[in-house]
Amino acid sequence: xxxxxxxxxDAGIMPLLSEVLFEKPKSSIQLYKSxxxxxxxxxxxxxxxxxxxxxxxxxxxxxxxxxxxxxxDAEHAFDGMERIADHxxxxxxxxxxxHIDHYNGLLFSSTRHRTSPLRVRNVYYPRLPKFKKNExxxxxxxxxxxxxxxxxxGIREYDFLNAILHINNGxxxxxxxxxxxxxxxxxxxxxxxxxxxxxxxxxxxxxVIDRALEDFQKALEDRVTMELFERVNKEDxxxxxxxxxxxxxxxxxxxxxxxxxxxxxLLPKRELPPVVKKANESLxxxxxxxxxxxxxxxxxxxxxxxxxxxxRQISTExxxxxxxxxxxxxTPHHGTHWHDSLRQIKCVYxxxxxxxxxxxxxxxxxxxxxxxxxxxxxxxxxxCGY
Numbered sequence: 001x002x003x004x005x006x007x008x009x010d011a012g013i014m015p016l017l018s019e020v021l022f023e024k025p026k027s028s029i030q031l032y033k034s035x036x037x038x039x040x041x042x043x044x045x046x047x048x049x050x051x052x053x054x055x056x057x058x059x060x061x062x063x064x065x066x067x068x069x070x071x072x073d074a075e076h077a078f079d080g081m082e083r084i085a086d087h088x089x090x091x092x093x094x095x096x097x098x099h100i101d102h103y104n105g106l107l108f109s110s111t112r113h114r115t116s117p118l119r120v121r122n123v124y125y126p127r128l129p130k131f132k133k134n135e136x137x138x139x140x141x142x143x144x145x146x147x148x149x150x151x152x153x154g155i156r157e158y159d160f161l162n163a164i165l166h167i168n169n170g171x172x173x174x175x176x177x178x179x180x181x182x183x184x185x186x187x188x189x190x191x192x193x194x195x196x197x198x199x200x201x202x203x204x205x206x207x208v209i210d211r212a213l214e215d216f217q218k219a220l221e222d223r224v225t226m227e228l229f230e231r232v233n234k235e236d237x238x239x240x241x242x243x244x245x246x247x248x249x250x251x252x253x254x255x256x257x258x259x260x261x262x263x264x265x266l267l268p269k270r271e272l273p274p275v276v277k278k279a280n281e282s283l284x285x286x287x288x289x290x291x292x293x294x295x296x297x298x299x300x301x302x303x304x305x306x307x308x309x310x311x312r313q314i315s316t317e318x319x320x321x322x323x324x325x326x327x328x329x330x331t332p333h334h335g336t337h338w339h340d341s342l343r344q345i346k347c348v349y350x351x352x353x354x355x356x357x358x359x360x361x362x363x364x365x366x367x368x369x370x371x372x373x374x375x376x377x378x379x380x381x382x383x384c385g386y
Contacts (some may be wrong), residue, residue, distance in 0.1 A: 046082030077105030
């Protein structure tokens with residue numbers, strides 16, 4: 001064990017996973033150990049992918065919902081998804097928000113022949129809220145995603161729906177954008193969507209978005225970024241994310257006619273220019289304000305990468321619904337985002353997905369609202385039931 005991990009644990013932020021994994025609090029953990037590994041009945045699996053997120057919800061009768069597959073290391077993120085799929089291939093995929101570090105594992109797998117056959121039938125993502133420049137924002141974010149992913153891996157891709165189709169061996173799937181108030185049924189369990197809203201009207205949030213777009217305009221001075229932005233505009237793949245209608249994704253003629261990305265030679269990896277780095281950070285922060293958040297009864301609370309304002313809004317809504325006690329709370333933005341309104345929440349487990357970069361920024365308050373506080377940096381893969 002690395003010294004930093006041991007120090008993190010010695011500081012009392014979290015206990016050893018082995019100390020709590022098979023303990024049975026009032027919510028009754030339903031875990032069973034077999035020679036092939038852990039077989040989940042009902043609960044969550046949070047894979048250790050460093051400073052990223054790759055998780056799954058295991059529901060009754062074998063239904064599995066994957067949440068995100070991304071991080072600082074795309075291959076490491078996909079390895080996490082493969083470990084989850086070793087137990088049960090996901091039936092449903094949730095994307096928490098549109099920044100590349102939440103789905104680059106999918107892109108990696110679909111472009112480098114690292115594919116484990118999946119059987120995803122449903123794909124959900126946050127419906128982009130209404131605001132004046134929402135289309136421009138999404139086009140800008142996809143272009144910067146492609147720039148970042150390309151410089152990290154040598155592959156210039158950004159379309160997570162097409163990546164899922166490829167991993168799904170070309171089998172079409174149902175897709176839908178989600179907004180506050182929507183319900184998603186998973187084999188009898190119901191997930192209630194808490195965020196994003198249908199429309200963003202808060203001036204402070206709109207200012208964050210405007211600044212991000214201004215930074216992106218400056219990044220267009222970079223020739224490669226401009227070329228990628230023109231490609232996003234030409235391919236016109238973003239419109240499905242603007243509405244909440246149900247549709248089936250079968251790929252497009254443009255996708256089918258284009259060369260298979262797995263057969264495209266890798267580009268040389270390069271350091272991002274400072275102006276592009278700044279645009280990436282600004283767009284990433286703006287995207288956090290539109291992150292997916294939901295709860296499932298008293299079992300699970302998931303807040304994505306919500307910022308402090310959204311956390312406060314969500315906490316207020318949960319209080320109005322009488323929902324303040326949960327078995328599992330997946331902490332927002334790798335445990336680095338907090339608002340004091342969360343002190344009303346009580347949980348058996350607070351689970352944080354983090355790595356060496358973000359572990360030191362984890363808020364200690366999560367330990368105060370949970371019986372057990374776990375983090376992948378200290379505990380590795382985390383599996384616990386309801």
